[in-house]
Amino acid sequence: MSILLITLTFLLAGMVKGVTGMGLPTVAMGVLGALISPLAAASLLIVPSFVTNLWQLIAGGPVRGLIGRFAPMMLAILAGTFAGSFFMVGGAVRQVTGALGVVLAAYALYALLARPRRVPARHERWLSPLIGLVTGVLSGATGVFVVPAVPYIQALGLEKDELVQALGLSFTVSTVALAASLAWHGAFQADNLLWSSAAVLPALAGMALGQIVRQRISPAAFRRGFLVCLLLLGLEMALRPLL
Structure with a gap:
């Protein structure tokens, strides 16, 4: 793996995370x-994802109430990630690559086309663990933990700062669960940690x-362009095992 490639990725x-507030693992896994x-x-992606997301979590203020509210979802993410990780470490590289492409393309399509929805508070008790479990399985299998957690959290009607923290x-939690599951399978070695740590500086x-870019261009226009590129990349990866 080239140092230049890791740095540029x-x-x-x-940069995508700096403009949109999310997308670092998605872009890193996609590229x-x-x-x-x-x-x-x-x-x-483990270390740079953990550092940037932990900063996003704690920079908005106290998080105790948020953790209590989303604890069932976070526990389900942990369980689902360990279950899904069997697919990633099982050696089915072409299948996992195809699944990653499907997840990326599905997320891009949803973000581009879906209308904003609102989840009634009465459904949160049972829906949060279900969303967490599905997110965890997809995260463990593909390394991407935006689907369906991001659309779901966005549909809860949180205030802006609460949304960013959530x-x-x-x-x-998804990053920690992914790291723990890879370590449990013996797939997260010391040299991986070194390379991952080296990626923190370019990520920051x-x-x-x-x-800076966000101040100069429309975040909405940047987001659309990013999602279109992500859609094309996802489609290429999804079709690759079939070619």
Whole structure:
């Protein structure tokens, strides 16, 4: 794996997160997963994803109430990630790559076309664990933990700061669960940790660059362009095992 490739990938992923508030693991898995195995790509994103998402979580203030509200969902993410990780470490590289492509394309299509929805509070008690479990399984299998957690959290009607923190909480727990599941399978080695740690600086630099870009262009226009690129990348990866 080229140092330049890792640097450019996480610089781009960090920039997307700096502009949109999310997308670092999605971009990193999308780019790296198209070049190396999804397992190797997932190992690389652990540290930069954890650092940036933990910062997103704690920068908005106290999180105790948020953790209490979303605890069932977070526990389900943990369980689902360990279950899904069997697919990633099982050696079915082509199948996992195809699944990753489907997840990326589905998320991009949803974000581009779906109308905003609102989840009634009375459904949150049973729906949160279900969403967490599905998110965890997809995260463990593909290394991408945006579907369906992101659309669901966005549909809860949270205030802006709460929404950012809730996404940060979901991403942080998903990152920790993915790292723990890979370590449990013996797939997260010391050299992976070194390379992953080296990706933190370009990710943070990309976030800073993204915040500058956000002040100069429309975040909505940037987001649409990003989602279109993600859709095309996802389709290519989804079709690759069939070619």
